[in-house]
Amino acid sequence: MFTKILIANRGEIAVRVIKACREMGIRSVAVYSDVDRASLHVRMADEAVPIGPPPAAESYLHMEKIVQAARRTGAEAIHPGYGFLAENAAFARVCAEAGLVFVGPTAPALELVGDKVRARQTMEKAGIPIIPGMKTLPRSIDEFEGAARELGYPVIVKASAGGGGKGMRVVEEEKDLRPSLEAGMREAKSAFGDETVYLEKYIEEPRHVEVQVLSDTHGRTVHLYERECSIQRRHQKIVEESPSTALDPTLRAKMGETARRAMEAAGYTNAGTVEFLLDKNRRFYFLEVNARLQVEHPVTELVTGVDLVRQQILVAAGERLDIGQEDIRQRGHAIECRIYAEDPKRNFLPSPGKIRVLREPGGPGIRLDSGIYEGWDVPIYYDPILAKLVVWDENRERACRRMAAALSETVILGIQTPLAFLRDIVTHEAFLAGLTDTSFLKTHFENWGERPTDEDGLRLALAAAAFAETRAAARPDLGRDGRVSGEAATPWTSLGRWRIGGA
Amino acid sequence: MEFEYLVDGAVQKVAIEVKEGIVLVREGEKTMRAEIVSVSDAEIFLSVDGVGRRIFMARDGGRWLVFHGGGEYVLEEPRKAESTSFRGEDGGKEGGLVKAPMPGKVIKVLVAEGEAVRKNQTLLIVEAMKMENEIKAGRECVVRKVHVAAGDLVDAARPLVELE
Numbered sequence: 001m002f003t004k005i006l007i008a009n010r011g012e013i014a015v016r017v018i019k020a021c022r023e024m025g026i027r028s029v030a031v032y033s034d035v036d037r038a039s040l041h042v043r044m045a046d047e048a049v050p051i052g053p054p055p056a057a058e059s060y061l062h063m064e065k066i067v068q069a070a071r072r073t074g075a076e077a078i079h080p081g082y083g084f085l086a087e088n089a090a091f092a093r094v095c096a097e098a099g100l101v102f103v104g105p106t107a108p109a110l111e112l113v114g115d116k117v118r119a120r121q122t123m124e125k126a127g128i129p130i131i132p133g134m135k136t137l138p139r140s141i142d143e144f145e146g147a148a149r150e151l152g153y154p155v156i157v158k159a160s161a162g163g164g165g166k167g168m169r170v171v172e173e174e175k176d177l178r179p180s181l182e183a184g185m186r187e188a189k190s191a192f193g194d195e196t197v198y199l200e201k202y203i204e205e206p207r208h209v210e211v212q213v214l215s216d217t218h219g220r221t222v223h224l225y226e227r228e229c230s231i232q233r234r235h236q237k238i239v240e241e242s243p244s245t246a247l248d249p250t251l252r253a254k255m256g257e258t259a260r261r262a263m264e265a266a267g268y269t270n271a272g273t274v275e276f277l278l279d280k281n282r283r284f285y286f287l288e289v290n291a292r293l294q295v296e297h298p299v300t301e302l303v304t305g306v307d308l309v310r311q312q313i314l315v316a317a318g319e320r321l322d323i324g325q326e327d328i329r330q331r332g333h334a335i336e337c338r339i340y341a342e343d344p345k346r347n348f349l350p351s352p353g354k355i356r357v358l359r360e361p362g363g364p365g366i367r368l369d370s371g372i373y374e375g376w377d378v379p380i381y382y383d384p385i386l387a388k389l390v391v392w393d394e395n396r397e398r399a400c401r402r403m404a405a406a407l408s409e410t411v412i413l414g415i416q417t418p419l420a421f422l423r424d425i426v427t428h429e430a431f432l433a434g435l436t437d438t439s440f441l442k443t444h445f446e447n448w449g450e451r452p453t454d455e456d457g458l459r460l461a462l463a464a465a466a467f468a469e470t471r472a473a474a475r476p477d478l479g480r481d482g483r484v485s486g487e488a489a490t491p492w493t494s495l496g497r498w499r500i501g502g503a
Numbered sequence: 504m505e506f507e508y509l510v511d512g513a514v515q516k517v518a519i520e521v522k523e524g525i526v527l528v529r530e531g532e533k534t535m536r537a538e539i540v541s542v543s544d545a546e547i548f549l550s551v552d553g554v555g556r557r558i559f560m561a562r563d564g565g566r567w568l569v570f571h572g573g574g575e576y577v578l579e580e581p582r583k584a585e586s587t588s589f590r591g592e593d594g595g596k597e598g599g600l601v602k603a604p605m606p607g608k609v610i611k612v613l614v615a616e617g618e619a620v621r622k623n624q625t626l627l628i629v630e631a632m633k634m635e636n637e638i639k640a641g642r643e644c645v646v647r648k649v650h651v652a653a654g655d656l657v658d659a660a661r662p663l664v665e666l667e
Contacts, residue, residue, distance in 0.1 A: 380630075411570055461571065
């Protein structure tokens, strides 16, 4: 087993990995850009190494600096988290050449599943159902037109190197095909440096259901059931759950087994996820492999009891999986809400800045994977994900209630977050009925705004502000914000402050 | 003491009197009596007619952020409110100053001083958290002044472009 692991990431996922390391008796090394010097992951790690300026290309994506940091601190392995270098085959190679273990799949497996066209070919050969689409890359617009007619409209233009909705275009009829292809190629070129696009049949209002898989380097591959991730904004997930309300035991077993076989076909090791689209007729199609630990992994951890990060580290160390397929059961229901720094009232506009007040929820079945703390400045340079609130309960109805209560208990002031928006989702009747597909937010939450607040509420808010001001005025040693200026308050000043009676 | 705040653009007046652990609140005709149960830096716990009210609050520049009962209230000081109520995404609707809608980095300036612009023409692009935000002209006008250049870091409400 390793004695020290470097985590090539930041934020909540770096914190998550550091915690797993600590439990396993492995020392953790954080890396950080200049703007992350005071970040939570740096505070939590056993050691931390600066790796450069804020832009990711000069720090978290800079392979050499990260490898150097690992060498300098004597780390034996690198955990990439998600995003940044997590699915980068070149980085996996660089690690191997430097004698470091990359906690993830091998470079060839990353290359295979990272290339969507090759991945589709491999899956089709292995008998995995794929979305009807082009099997080869066309050379002319004519070929695209022929293929689109064969598939039947609507079709979708996709970038071969793609992900995250970049380069994607839905085409309803033939006259729109050419401009959509051109736009898709432009976008693909600028996002991935590769303008290759292809066509697929467009599945309308599908559900997004994915299966977690874990495989060791000794030939054992198991699946850990599904996660439903249909609730998305801008092609990005915001609420995930397990189990999915769309599956029955037969379909669930079939999708799980299909995912297992897909990973075997790809020669995949470590933790990974097979994404499927599930259409209205409950037919499912292979979409892609996410060759990393996913943001929503806690949902699976809560229903199966398996610690995925721990398993990743064990597999990377060459150990055998000590769980068989028959040992893995789904129990109860788990839901995750992603807390981003963004404003749902203003089209999810990013909202970096200082977190003035933070109150975290807690209690039975409530887990918060967080990368933030009160007083911390959320930088402008990275992904807006702040934390993930995950709950578990015996059944879905109770899990929804627990989530709503936990969201209400959470307070973040200073920046905008979707806490109220998420609460409205998990208490919406369509959500409670399990009617979640990828058009859910568009259908039910298009012009969402916070419910108007009552008159009493406003009066109380005004009174609180006015009260705080009188308090600050009566105490010259307090700043205008009512806090003691300079160093943190001692118990004595705190006590002294509350002698209202004599005022 | 009387206080005045701007909430969602409307002036709200409130008068309070603090005596022996009780806050008396007057707002127009209405009065409210709240007992102060406990107070800390970011939290006030009041009892109003026997019902506990937990209020979280923080000062943020020229405004108070107050959160209770599941809702957040932003209380701006009237004199400062003018400069922060303008939102960049409505850029130039009333002409004048176009401000940054969020903190971020200017990645492109697409207009020059003296240039005539159409309604909805993109003036510049500000990026934050890997998302690009196009700042557009609210109407047809002329660019009087450009305050920023590509690569500049901007705070929310920082003037970007002046239109006329």
